[in-house]
Amino acid sequence: MARYEIYVTYKQGIFDPPGATAERALKNLGYEGVEEVKIGKFIRMSADATEASVAEMCDKLLANPVIEDYRIEIVEGD
């Protein structure tokens, strides 16, 4: 059993609506120093699976490879 952390982010140049909304909202709240906000997914998984298999899960279901990048980190091995 391994624990994985997966970071899913929009690819460079892809518009990020939740991030843009948060950015505007923070500025409206008075946080003028906010420059850019990007919101992605932080997935934690416990699985009896190899990293290659987790990458496959990302491609098939957890991320949209057309518009998103992902990075997989093994937090804890067997």
Place this chain on the structure above:
Amino acid sequence: MARYEIYVTYKQGIFDPPGATAERALKNLGYEGVEEVKIGKFIRMSADATEASVAEMCDKLLANPVIEDYRIEIVEGD
């Protein structure tokens, strides 16, 4: 200007519907080894703001402190 990475996760014991859905879908796709999937947010922010100020932004807007925890990391200082 600093760059922050913020990890927003459901608090212990709070039901995570997207995570539960992904978990079931992965099992249905044949990934029997998947034990648990938790889906949170991965926020990247560039801001001219202190870490205390970013924590305030989390409490007010980026996270829901009633059901979510967050962790702030400074990626790059001034």
